[in-house]
Amino acid sequence: MSQLARVQSFGVSQDGVGAGENQTLDQPFGEGVDPADLHAWRFATASWPGNALEGSRGLDDYLMHDYDYNIGAEIMGRNKFGPIRGAWQDEEWQGWWGDNPPFHTPVFVLTHHERPSFTLGDTTFHFIDASPAEALAEAKAAADGKDVRIGGGVATVRQFLDADLIDAMHIAVSPITIGKGLRLWDTPQDLEDRFVIESVPSASGVTHHFFWRR
Amino acid sequence: MSQLARVQSFGVSQDGVGAGENQTLDQPFGEGVDPADLHAWRFATASWPGNALEGSRGLDDYLMHDYDYNIGAEIMGRNKFGPIRGAWQDEEWQGWWGDNPPFHTPVFVLTHHERPSFTLGDTTFHFIDASPAEALAEAKAAADGKDVRIGGGVATVRQFLDADLIDAMHIAVSPITIGKGLRLWDTPQDLEDRFVIESVPSASGVTHHFFWRR
Numbered sequence: 001m002s003q004l005a006r007v008q009s010f011g012v013s014q015d016g017v018g019a020g021e022n023q024t025l026d027q028p029f030g031e032g033v034d035p036a037d038l039h040a041w042r043f044a045t046a047s048w049p050g051n052a053l054e055g056s057r058g059l060d061d062y063l064m065h066d067y068d069y070n071i072g073a074e075i076m077g078r079n080k081f082g083p084i085r086g087a088w089q090d091e092e093w094q095g096w097w098g099d100n101p102p103f104h105t106p107v108f109v110l111t112h113h114e115r116p117s118f119t120l121g122d123t124t125f126h127f128i129d130a131s132p133a134e135a136l137a138e139a140k141a142a143a144d145g146k147d148v149r150i151g152g153g154v155a156t157v158r159q160f161l162d163a164d165l166i167d168a169m170h171i172a173v174s175p176i177t178i179g180k181g182l183r184l185w186d187t188p189q190d191l192e193d194r195f196v197i198e199s200v201p202s203a204s205g206v207t208h209h210f211f212w213r214r
Numbered sequence: 215m216s217q218l219a220r221v222q223s224f225g226v227s228q229d230g231v232g233a234g235e236n237q238t239l240d241q242p243f244g245e246g247v248d249p250a251d252l253h254a255w256r257f258a259t260a261s262w263p264g265n266a267l268e269g270s271r272g273l274d275d276y277l278m279h280d281y282d283y284n285i286g287a288e289i290m291g292r293n294k295f296g297p298i299r300g301a302w303q304d305e306e307w308q309g310w311w312g313d314n315p316p317f318h319t320p321v322f323v324l325t326h327h328e329r330p331s332f333t334l335g336d337t338t339f340h341f342i343d344a345s346p347a348e349a350l351a352e353a354k355a356a357a358d359g360k361d362v363r364i365g366g367g368v369a370t371v372r373q374f375l376d377a378d379l380i381d382a383m384h385i386a387v388s389p390i391t392i393g394k395g396l397r398l399w400d401t402p403q404d405l406e407d408r409f410v411i412e413s414v415p416s417a418s419g420v421t422h423h424f425f426w427r428r
Contacts, residue, residue, distance in 0.1 A: 057410075057426035058426070059273075062276060065280075066280060203412050203414075
């Protein structure tokens with residue numbers, strides 16, 4: 001187990017929703033999901049860009065800046081990369097993150113519609129039509145001995161969980177209920193047959209759940 | 215506040231004791247302090263050397279591997295470096311940590327008895343006779359823009375607290391009582407006039423206290 005597949009700092013609501021349906025350019029998290037609610041805990045930390053002077057330096061901040069720890073590559077679903085569905089209309093869309101995306105590693109985007117790799121800052125996006133196991137093998141090979149982050153969205157994390165390819169997870173549950181949307185789980189206990197689960201309430205109202213293989 | 219002075223992952227007992235009196239070669243933590251008790255929580259984590267397959271990957275593990283996060287230099291007291299008191303008998307003693315000390319940065323050892331710097335692995339030890347403020351300025355200059363860890367022991371952390379030079383701290387309080395020894399505080403609340411304090415109980419029985427400047 002020298003290289004792990006890990007989910008880090010993935011946010012869902014009290015009822016397990018991580019994103020809404022019908023994602024668009026204006027609603028990157030889909031209908032009914034406002035990142036200002038679901039990810040409020042991150043925005044309050046010192047590690048959030050621009051917050052150094054004002055942000056909190058408690059538990060949430062540690063988990064926020066840990067996001068990159070020992071990560072050498074990321075795998076994401078196509079819907080995390082962008083709102084486009086079906087064939088690429090053009091190849092101008094380069095993701096939500098501007099000139100210097102926050103990954104700083106190779107990123108493998110799972111899609112049935114391949115396109116050429118490109119580099120922004122120190123992040124290189126590759127587009128691969130592959131099974132979870134194949135994608136993980138490819139990402140591990142690119143990760144320079146480090147771990148691979150399964151970056152989401154919800155459907156991608158579920159796909160890797162269903163294929164039993166996840167070694168460890170940190171999921172942040174925010175104290176809000178969304179109701180409708182893409183659901184990671186009914187309760188964290190759904191996973192307790194395969195994972196040790198540790199649940200830690202934070203001062204912000206978020207509960208951090210840590211999972212690792214039994 | 216681009217470079218902080220931080221205490222990371224510093225362990226004390228329920229009654230605030232971090233080390234015993236009369237430190238010797240055989241008792242690096244001094245009389246009455248067994249690291250197997252005071253630091254048990256670290257040894258159980260996946261990040262502790264050799265534990266990758268067996269260790270826990272919950273909160274304690276995150277705080278264990280965070281020890282190095284954005285640290286560019288360490289300042290330690292002479293008693294953390296070794297059990298020698300007074301003038302150096304010889305300069306053969308190179309610390310407790312073998313050929314590859316776990317610091318991987320410049321380390322500034324506060325001592326009234328200077329000696330030449332030396333390098334082991336990617337750690338370079340410098341010996342300086344300086345006030346806390348002078349030492350911090352020197353360590354910041356060597357830290358390549360990163361933060362400086364105030365590494366201990368207890369007397370050194372106290373000295374930097376008393377000089378109001380600490381920006382943030384993580385102190386791990388183990389569920390044991392030691393009674394006699396070198397004490398960091400009577401209670402964490404001693405510091406609440408200057409610091410926001412967040413206290414998080416961990417599954418291991420340890421309570422992690424986070425402090426940052428108000």
